[in-house]
Each structure stands twice: as C-alpha cells, then as structure tokens.
Amino acid sequence: MDLLVGVPTHNNAKTVGETVQAIRVGLLKYFPRERVVIVNADGGSKDSTREVVAAASINDVQRSSDIYALRTLHCISTIYGDEPATEVALRTTLAAAELLRAKACAIVSPESTNITPEWIERLLRPVYRDDFDLITPLYRRHKFDGLLLRNLVYPMTRALYAKRLREPYAVEFAFSGRLGSHLLEQQVWDHGAGGVGTEMRVTLAAMAGGFHLGQTFLGTKQHLDGGSADLVPAMRQTVGTLFSSLEPNFQLWSTNHATEPIPTFGAEHDLTVEPIRVNRRRLYQQFGSGVAELEPVLKSILSPQTLAEVQGISKLAEDDFRYSHELWVKTAYDFAASYYKSVINRDHIIQALAPLYRGKVYTFLLDNRDASGEEVEANVEALCLTFERLKPYLLDLWNTRE
Amino acid sequence: MWEMIVGELDHAMQELARNFAHLLPRLLATLIIALLGWVIAYALKVVVRGILRIAKFDKLSDNAGATQILNKLALPSSSELLSRVVFWMAWMGFILLGVEVLEIVGLHEYISRFFLYLPRLFVALFIVFFGLVAASFFSRAALLAAVNADSPSPGLLATLIRTIIVIFAVTMAFDQLGLAERTILIAFAIAFGALMLGLAIAFGMGGRDLARQFLERRFLKEKEDQKHDELSPL
Numbered sequence: 026m027d028l029l030v031g032v033p034t035h036n037n038a039k040t041v042g043e044t045v046q047a048i049r050v051g052l053l054k055y056f057p058r059e060r061v062v063i064v065n066a067d068g069g070s071k072d073s074t075r076e077v078v079a080a081a082s083i084n085d086v087q088r089s090s091d092i093y094a095l096r097t098l099h100c101i102s103t104i105y106g107d108e109p110a111t112e113v114a115l116r117t118t119l120a121a122a123e124l125l126r127a128k129a130c131a132i133v134s135p136e137s138t139n140i141t142p143e144w145i146e147r148l149l150r151p152v153y154r155d156d157f158d159l160i161t162p163l164y165r166r167h168k169f170d171g172l173l174l175r176n177l178v179y180p181m182t183r184a185l186y187a188k189r190l191r192e193p194y195a196v197e198f199a200f201s202g203r204l205g206s207h208l209l210e211q212q213v214w215d216h217g218a219g220g221v222g223t224e225m226r227v228t229l230a231a232m233a234g235g236f237h238l239g240q241t242f243l244g245t246k247q248h249l250d251g252g253s254a255d256l257v258p259a260m261r262q263t264v265g266t267l268f269s270s271l272e273p274n275f276q277l278w279s280t281n282h283a284t285e286p287i288p289t290f291g292a293e294h295d296l297t298v299e300p301i302r303v304n305r306r307r308l309y310q311q312f313g314s315g316v317a318e319l320e321p322v323l324k325s326i327l328s329p330q331t332l333a334e335v336q337g338i339s340k341l342a343e344d345d346f347r348y349s350h351e352l353w354v355k356t357a358y359d360f361a362a363s364y365y366k367s368v369i370n371r372d373h374i375i376q377a378l379a380p381l382y383r384g385k386v387y388t389f390l391l392d393n394r395d396a397s398g399e400e401v402e403a404n405v406e407a408l409c410l411t412f413e414r415l416k417p418y419l420l421d422l423w424n425t426r427e
Numbered sequence: 428m429w430e431m432i433v434g435e436l437d438h439a440m441q442e443l444a445r446n447f448a449h450l451l452p453r454l455l456a457t458l459i460i461a462l463l464g465w466v467i468a469y470a471l472k473v474v475v476r477g478i479l480r481i482a483k484f485d486k487l488s489d490n491a492g493a494t495q496i497l498n499k500l501a502l503p504s505s506s507e508l509l510s511r512v513v514f515w516m517a518w519m520g521f522i523l524l525g526v527e528v529l530e531i532v533g534l535h536e537y538i539s540r541f542f543l544y545l546p547r548l549f550v551a552l553f554i555v556f557f558g559l560v561a562a563s564f565f566s567r568a569a570l571l572a573a574v575n576a577d578s579p580s581p582g583l584l585a586t587l588i589r590t591i592i593v594i595f596a597v598t599m600a601f602d603q604l605g606l607a608e609r610t611i612l613i614a615f616a617i618a619f620g621a622l623m624l625g626l627a628i629a630f631g632m633g634g635r636d637l638a639r640q641f642l643e644r645r646f647l648k649e650k651e652d653q654k655h656d657e658l659s660p661l
C-alpha cells in the first residue's frame with residue numbers, strides 16, 4: 026500500500042461523511058495512481074458514525090465531480106473498544122499502516138468541519154514525494170485563537186527541543202512508514218498518564234528521534250464546537266505532555282542550543298484580526314482570585330522570588346496589570362521543574378498553572394488589542410526568545426536536588 | 428530476750444542477703460537487657476530514620492500537611508519523630524522484658540497487655556498519617572477544581588473537605604485504639620449528621636434562590652459567556 030489515511034471517530038456522524046468524502050476526493054484527485062486505503066478506527070460510537078463511513082462511496086464522489094478512480098479505493102472501519110481512546114485509535118492506525126507497509130500516512134480529525142481535498146494533498150505529498158517523516162499543519166487563525174499554543178506550548182517546545190514547529194499539538198498530521206514503525210516500537214502513548222496528549226507525543230517523539238520534520242499550511246480550521254475547548258483538559262493534553270517528555274529527553278534538550286527553522290509549505294503564519302468579543306476582566310479576576318486562593322499550592326511549586334513577583338502583580342489594578350515575558354517564562358520553568366520533581370501530585374501542578382495562564386492571556390490580549398498580525402507575531406517571537414534566553418534557569422532548577 | 432532479738436535480726440539480715448543475692452543477678456540481667464535494648468533500639472532508630480529519608484518521607488509529610496501541624500507543636504520533622512517513636516517503643520519493650528525477669532507478681536499481665544497493644548497503636552498511627560495524606564490530596568483537588576471552575580469560596584470548600592476527612596481518620600484511629608469507642612462514635616455520628624443536616628437545610632431552604640442562581644450561572648450563563656468569549660486555547 027502506498028498511502029493510508031486514518032480517521033479516528035467517536036460519535037461523529039454529523040461530520041464524518043463530509044470528512045471521508047473530502048479524503049476520497051483528495052486521494053483520487055492528487056494520488057490517482059497510488060494504492061490507497063482509508064482506515065476508520067472507531068471508539069464505540071453510539072450514533073451512525075460507522076454506517077456513514079461505510080455509506081460514503083466512490084459513486085458519490087464521481088457524481089459530484091469529474092474524478093475517476095484508476096484503482097480500488099479501500100475503506101475499512103473497525104471498532105477498537107467501547108470507549109474513545111486517542112492512543113488506541115492511533116495505535117490501531119499505525120498497526121494497520123505497518124501491516125500494509127504504507128509509505129505515507131495521514132491522520133485526519135472528523136471534528137474539523139471544513140476539510141478540503143487539498144488538505145490531503147498538502148499533508149501527504151511532502152511525506153510521499155519529498156521524504157519527510159512528519160508533517161504538521163499550520164492554520165489560518167484569529168490573532169486571539171490558540172493562545173495556549175502561542176504563549177506556552179510553542180515557545181517552550183521551541184526553546185527546549187530547538188525546532189521551530191508552530192503546531193506541536195496537531196490533530197491532523199502526516200507521517201512516514203519509518204516514523205510509524207518507530208512510534209510503534211517506542212510505545213510513545215505509554216509514557217504518560219493514560220494516553221493523554223497522544224498527538225503531541227507523536228510530535229515530541231519525532232523531534233527527539235531526529236526525524237525529518239516539516240509543516241504545511243492548510244487554511245482556516247473550523248471546529249464543530251467552535252473551538253472552545255476547556256482550558257484544564259487542553260493543558261493536560263499539551264503542557265502536561267510537554268512536561269512529562271522532559272525527563273526521558275533530558276540529554277537532548279539540555280544540550281540543544283540554537284533553534285532550527287522547519288521547512289514550511291505555504292504561509293508560516295496567517296492571522297486574522299477581525300474584532301471578537303472577549304471578557305478580559307473575567308480573566309483578570311480569575312488570575313487574582315486564583316493566586317490568592319492557591320497560595321499554599323503555588324508556594325510548593327514556584328520559587329520564592331517568582332511567587333513574590335506573581336503575588337505582587339496580582340495586587341495591581343486592572344489597568345496597570347502586566348505579566349511580563351520574563352516572569353511568565355520563569356513561572357513556566359518553575360512549573361516544569363516542580364513537575365519533574367513531583368513536589369505535589371503532577372496533575373495538580375498542571376491544574377495550578379491554569380489561573381496563572383489566564384493572567385498571561387490577559388496581558389497578551391491587552392498588548393495586542395490593536396495589533397496587526399505581524400505585530401502579534403513579533404510579540405510571540407519576543408516571548409520565544411525569552412524562553413530560549415532563560416533556558417539556563419530551567420537547567421539550574423532541574424539540577425537542584427530539592 | 429536480747430539473744431532472740433539478735434537472732435531474729437540476724438535471720439532477717441540473712442534473709443535480706445539471700446533475697447538480695449537472689450535478686451542481684453536478675454537485676455543485673457534486667458540492666459543488661461535494658462542496656463542491650465538501648466543499643467538495639469538506637470540502631471533501629473538510625474535504620475528507620477535512614478529508610479524514611481531515602482523514601483523522602485518528610486516530603487510526603489509536607490504534602491500531607493503533617494509537617495505544618497508538627498511545626499506548630501514545636502515537634503521535630505516527621506521522619507525524626509517516627510524514628511524516635513520506634514526507638515522508645517523498642518527500648519520500652521526491652522525494659523519491660525527486663526522487668527519481667529525480676530518476676531514481680533502481677534506485672535506479667537500488664538507487660539503482656541502492652542505488647543498486645545503495640546500493633547493497634549501502629550495501625551492507629553498509620554490511619555492518622557494516611558488520613559492526613561488523603562485529606563491533603565482531596566482538599567487540594569477540590570480547591571484546584573473550584574478555582575478553575577470559578578466557583579465561589581474554593582478555600583472554604585477545601586477546608587471543609589480536609590476537616591471531614593481528618594475527623595473521619597481520627598475517629599477511626601481512636602476506634603482502633605479502643606479509647607472511648609462509643610463516645611467517639613456517637614460524637615462523630617452527631618457531628619457529621621448535624622453538619623450534613625445543616626448543609627441540607629442551608630441549601631434546601633435558606634439558599635434555595637442562591638442555589639438556583641448558582642446553578643444557572645454555572646450551567647447556563649457561563650456557557651453563554653464562553654460562547655461569546657470565543658477564545659480557544661488550542
């Protein structure tokens with residue numbers, strides 16, 4: 026088999042039909058001569074997800090366009106369990122890819138509502154034709170969208186793993202058969218708490234394994250739920266995964282210095298700036314009350330100096346409040362070191378970071394209120410450089426016994 | 428008459444000397460056992476302290492909140508305190524063994540009771556310690572969840588959870604020690620029942636409107652706010 030596209034599902038009947046059709050069109054249009062298969066790994070859907078996948082046929086595609094299949098396009102749907110589990114879905118897809126000896130594979134999330142056939146081409150082509158091992162997506166975003174990624178996950182991953190990969194947490198990505206086998210061997214999904222953040226573990230494993238990385242611009246990403254993911258689960262999936270990866274990869278990140286750019290297909294960033302409604306005051310209040318209420322918890326996580334500074338800014342009036350880049354980076358590094366040392370329960374450490382993140386988001390929103398896309402990018406770049414500059418601070422914390 | 432007195436005195440002295448001669452080796456044995464016991468107990472203390480330090484017991488104690496209580500009572504660290512308890516228990520055991528050698532009438536039963544009591548004491552200490560660990564963990568979990576959910580009075584909720592678990596653990600420990608079992612049990616039942624009834628009445632009657640507002644805010648308004656906020660972390 027040349028290409029494999031995995032579609033992990035769980036109660037996605039509303040969107041999976043269009044997703045599978047877009048994949049089919051993409052495969053037939055851009056890879057007409059290749060042997061391809063679509064693998065749907067389902068986590069025990071109670072709606073008609075699997076029936077919708079099975080019902081999507083080539084005839085529908087042909088009716089809607091002038092595309093003709095030169096080869097049989099296989100579509101397999103399988104149930105891996107009664108409950109959704111991202112790591113099992115990915116493992117099922119990887120096992121299928123290895124069994125079929127697929128040269129390039131892509132994972133596509135049915136949660137995205139605007140997948141186009143071009144996404145399939147942009148994800149698979151660099152892996153299939155240009156020998157890349159992992160292709161992660163780049164999306165057109167609003168300047169205030171994906172703030173956890175831009176304020177913590179991307180800058181910290183970039184500073185520590187020395188790769189300028191913009192979306193380390195990607196639900197759509199493509200990988201080579203070689204990387205797939207490596208992931209199966211390494212059992213990356215077992216290196217953390219219950220398979221949380223599997224997608225990010227793939228990226229981190231590829232970075233740590235020295236694989237050939239690239240990123241590709243897909244366009245605007247729309248979610249069924251409008252993208253309003255809860256903060257704490259999102260932090261577990263991304264920040265928790267990043268923190269937990271630091272211990273096994275210490276040799277790598279402690280010796281990395283200069284960050285490398287990642288080959289990019291299409292625009293590296295595309296920010297839209299139309300006005301949206303954001304309740305900044307609520308973020309400010311949540312930060313203030315969080316710092317006050319969590320004082321005993323923060324005392325065991327943050328260094329005395331960082332804690333004093335955080336408590337200091339929490340007393341500032343709303344207009345004077347600023348969470349500086351340097352203080353934020355020190356906060357993040359204190360949390361990472363405390364996570365490594367397990368000063369308290371690790372999940373509690375991640376949860377305790379949420380109110381402080383809200384303070385940083387408040388500052389980000391204020392600083393970039395009237396900023397253009399380029400100005401926002403310049404701000405993010407400054408934060409990235411602060412993360413890189415203060416890396417020795419993390420190393421000092423890491424090497425301190427208590 | 429005088430000879431009788433001297434004879435009795437002589438007999439008494441001989442009896443005393445005989446008793447002393449009979450007691451002296453036992454006393455020496457008791458002293459040797461106590462001395463040997465001290466050495467063994469001290470060695471045990473050092474070993475226990477070392478194991479606890481390797482196991483980072485003080486850190487566990489910190490997390491459980493036990494260190495704060497010990498500091499307030501001007502007591503040493505948890506590992507030091509536990510190793511001292513082990514030392515005194517072991518040495519007391521040896522001393523009692525030594526005393527038993529003296530064959531003092533009636534003491535044997537008390538010594539047996541002491542040794543039978545020791546396991547219960549350890550179980551009670553174990554229950555209290557892990558009660559404190561559980562109280563710390565669950566109160567912190569509740570505090571974090573309440574803070575992140577923007578619930579009112581997260582500190583109060585965490586304190587309430589901690590208090591309930593600590594009271595529960597102490598009650599179990601007292602029950603294990605067999606100290607005023609009925610009184611403790613009844614006091615616990617009354618206190619716990621009163622607390623729950625109070626909460627039920629407060630929420631059911633007094634805070635009916637507040638509860639409705641809270642639920643509305645929690646499940647309706649917040650979701651609405653979130654929709655309007657349009658901020659996605661990922």
